[in-house]
Amino acid sequence: MAIRLGDEAPNFTADTTDGPIDFHQWLGDSWGILFSHPADFTPVCTTELGGFAKRKAEFDQRNTKLIAVSVDPVESHDRWKGDIADVSGSALNFPIIGDEGRTVAGLYDMIHPNASDTTTVRSVFIIGPDKKVKLTLTYPASTGRNVDEILRVLDSLQLSAAYPVATPLDWRPGEDVIVGAKLTDAEATERFPKGFTTVKPYLRYTPQPNQ
Ligand code: BEZ
Numbered sequence: 001m002a003i004r005l006g007d008e009a010p011n012f013t014a015d016t017t018d019g020p021i022d023f024h025q026w027l028g029d030s031w032g033i034l035f036s037h038p039a040d041f042t043p044v045c046t047t048e049l050g051g052f053a054k055r056k057a058e059f060d061q062r063n064t065k066l067i068a069v070s071v072d073p074v075e076s077h078d079r080w081k082g083d084i085a086d087v088s089g090s091a092l093n094f095p096i097i098g099d100e101g102r103t104v105a106g107l108y109d110m111i112h113p114n115a116s117d118t119t120t121v122r123s124v125f126i127i128g129p130d131k132k133v134k135l136t137l138t139y140p141a142s143t144g145r146n147v148d149e150i151l152r153v154l155d156s157l158q159l160s161a162a163y164p165v166a167t168p169l170d171w172r173p174g175e176d177v178i179v180g181a182k183l184t185d186a187e188a189t190e191r192f193p194k195g196f197t198t199v200k201p202y203l204r205y206t207p208q209p210n211q
Contacts, residue, residue, distance in 0.1 A: 002109050003136060009034070009127040010107040016067070016095035017077050023067075024131055031064040031158070032127040033150065036110045036120035038141045040072040040080040048122075048144050049080075049096070050088020055147050062154055063129075066094040070120055071105060074098035115140060124150065126157060134161075163209045164191065174211060179204040 003010070011024045037045040052066055059066055077096040085091045097104055105111050110120035122139035134157045139145055156167040164180030171177065179188045179196050188196050188204060196206040
């Protein structure tokens with residue numbers, strides 16, 4: 001059964017490169033990003049794991065933990081770490097789950113048999129501190145993910161969790177945001193002291209409220 005936005009992120013226990021975890025306990029009060037890759041010692045995956053490791057500080061700043069998963073065992077992930085560091089210049093600094101029993105892959109529907117019936121696709125799940133799924137993305141094995149886009153959507157999710165706002169097409173942090181549709185103009189005036197601009201009655205922009 002596919003996981004939908006707003007569902008509770010399934011909990012599991014697993015072995016990882018940082019030792020055994022209970023997923024919900026490991027998340028604690030943080031946001032979390034669980035992402036799968038098809039296989040260790042493959043080119044796109046090596047660039048991805050290294051790319052996320054290199055930019056982990058940007059996820060830390062957003063109170064967000066990273067955790068990767070594939071159906072390879074922890075022993076394979078451990079051997080692969082050296083290549084990730086060689087290629088990216090950054091040591092692996094977050095856990096990778098060894099999911100050879102496919103427990104996590106099954107819970108999160110990460111194996112798409114018409115793509116590959118033996119390996120996980122490139123799934124991304126962003127999970128909030130309430131353990132609810134806030135975003136899902138699925139890429140094929142041939143396309144590496146984009147860290148900038150994942151940080152951008154994380155910023156949007158965290159902003160709309162804190163304020164009654166949405167973010168428009170191609171929004172980048174610092175740009176104006178959209179006043180939540182449920183707010184009346186009077187409520188928007190009270191909520192957003194910097195004011196707002198009405199383009200259509202249903203499209204009102206206000207400066208990013210936490211800047
Ligand atoms: C890769 O990471 O390059 C890859 C992994 C599995 C299938 C195809 C490509």
